Amino acid sequence: MSPTLGSMLLASTDPDRLRDWYVSALEPAESSMVGDTYRYLRFGAFHVLIDQRSDVSAKNPExxxxxxxxxxxxxxxxxxxxxxxxxxxxxxxxxxxxxxxxxxxxxxxxxxxxxxxxxxxxxxxxxx
Structure with a gap:
């Protein structure tokens, strides 16, 4: 059986703002928190996790x-x-x-x- 791609992590300096944008723009099937860290969005069978990270810049350089x-x-x-x-x-x-x-x-x-x-x-x- 081959691996299944099921999710991705988006790192952000402002994860709440980013989550709010995705919820407003694309209306995921589900939006919640996983523990105290990850903002969880479900789009069909694919999941987007948004996390606050200090090792990324505010804007994606590439x-x-x-x-x-x-x-x-x-x-x-x-x-x-x-x-x-x-x-x-x-x-x-x-x-x-x-x-x-x-x-x-x-x-x-x-x-x-x-x-x-x-x-x-x-x-x-x-x-x-």
Missing amino acids: PGRMIINFDVEDARAVAARMDGLGVTWLAPLEERDGNLFATAIDPDGNYVQIIQLSEQARAEMGAA
């Missing part, structure tokens, strides 16, 4: 190194909600071969991409 991708049902609605939050866009919502993509910048400078794949793209990925 945000292109890792882009957090969120598959969404309605990219236009998510982008509109994010616009309402005053999000900064690295790449505004655009259509590419029947798919919708946009890349926002979270409060810590991380790149956050929303993706709405076409039925054809989903079928092709399922066949791979």
Whole structure:
């Protein structure tokens, strides 16, 4: 059996602000605290843990190194909600071969991409 990717840790100097942004922008299925340390967000079967760390800067100096991708049902609605939050866009919502993509910048400078794949793209990925 191969390993399963189930979660990621986002380190932040202001984890409450970062958690609040993700909750407002992307509406996770669940948001809670794990103990006294981790802010826990569940997006489908994937979990994002946000932790306060003193060994990171307030802004990510290399945000292109890792882009957090969120598959969404309605990219236009998510982008509109994010616009309402005053999000900064690295790449505004655009259509590419029947798919919708946009890349926002979270409060810590991380790149956050929303993706709405076409039925054809989903079928092709399922066949791979």
